Amino acid sequence: MALCGRIRSSGLPLLQKFLKSDLISAHGSGVQRSLLCPALSFSEFSRNYATASVAKEGKVKVPLVLFGGAGNYASALYIAAVKANALDTVESEILDFLEASKRSDNFSQFMKNLSVSRGVRVKALTAICSETKFSDVTKNFLVVLAETGRLRNLESIAKKFLDLTMAHKGEVRAVVTTVIPLPTEEEKELKETLQDIIGHGKKVKLEQKIDPSILGGLVVEFSQKVFDMSIKTRSQQMERFLRDPISFGNP
Template identity: 30%
Template sequence: MTDTSSFVSGVAHRYASALFELALEANALDKVAADLDAFGALLSESADLDRLVKSPVFRAEDQSRAIGAVLDRAGIAGFAANFILLAARNRRLFAIADMIRGYRQLVAAHKGEVTAEVVSAEPLGEAQLAALKQALIGASSAKEIRVAAKVDPSILGGLIVKVGSRMIDTSLKTKLSSLKVALKEVR
């Protein structure tokens, strides 16, 4: 059995890097990112489109024709459209989600942005998000922090913040678990 995850990562990275270089040279990083995000949203919303992209059953010509129609209807053109169509012609659409993610990471690194994944028990307000961003900028070397907020009521309270490989867990659930373990050790 072969490990396809490294192959997908390699393919996605090569395609994303090539698109990034072209978009950077043409000063179109944000336009391409917006178009790729729009296509990514279409993928997540449509099970049929996702199946078309991932299925090896469809011929490259059929995928290209169908993807071309989707791109036209969505108003996605230029570098992003050509990129997605190239992936279809080269039978690499199965990795398009990883390519989009890779492109976003390259753009973020170029701009000095860092993404923080934040989990809270309840949705954070604008003031809380702004304060959290400022605290994270102060604690890191990032110029800009993008917050990917998620809500998980099971953490009961507090926050779980992950920036890169670092994670800070101040959730009430974790604190209660630690207290439970400590009380068991006392017995």
């Protein structure tokens, strides 16, 4: 299951159409003023999302401890979504937005371009969220990212946020990397094996990734563990072994 595989079918086409339009150019010059909402309070949104107070965390327990800037933003979004009883909605909207933005070259450039003024970024995101009827939690969060110049980090934030939502549901994501897609039977066997390892108190969600560079075999990652059984790694290990001098010891 890919990160963006959990996309709502209802909202995505509209969002894609919106981002592919001329509403937003690479430099933000195409924002239509008629779609803009009233001005937003930067400081208020920053307080709500960029930092999570100890008091808030005391009310909503974050299921995983995340580190770094992306982890802090993901945790703050999780807290806000849970407090609003909108965790599934926010998850779906964030993934919709990320998937649609990837399909728009102009908007992808817009998200990464820090030379675009803060005001233009905020107006653009406000317009998008209004047009697509995003929830207040999602809208406010995306506006904060626009304000702080962190839209370019949305994918890493979304991945960590998804880790939190999966932990909330008792799910564990396992990523298996292969050269070609696993046959259905092998995928089922691998999932059952991982389920035995992780335990039956949690549910395994298997995500497949294709990477021809590993040459063959597979790499499995879950719960911060990596099992590398790829031909590439085994070949490298064999190469190092053959290059090491052989000591026969004393006769």
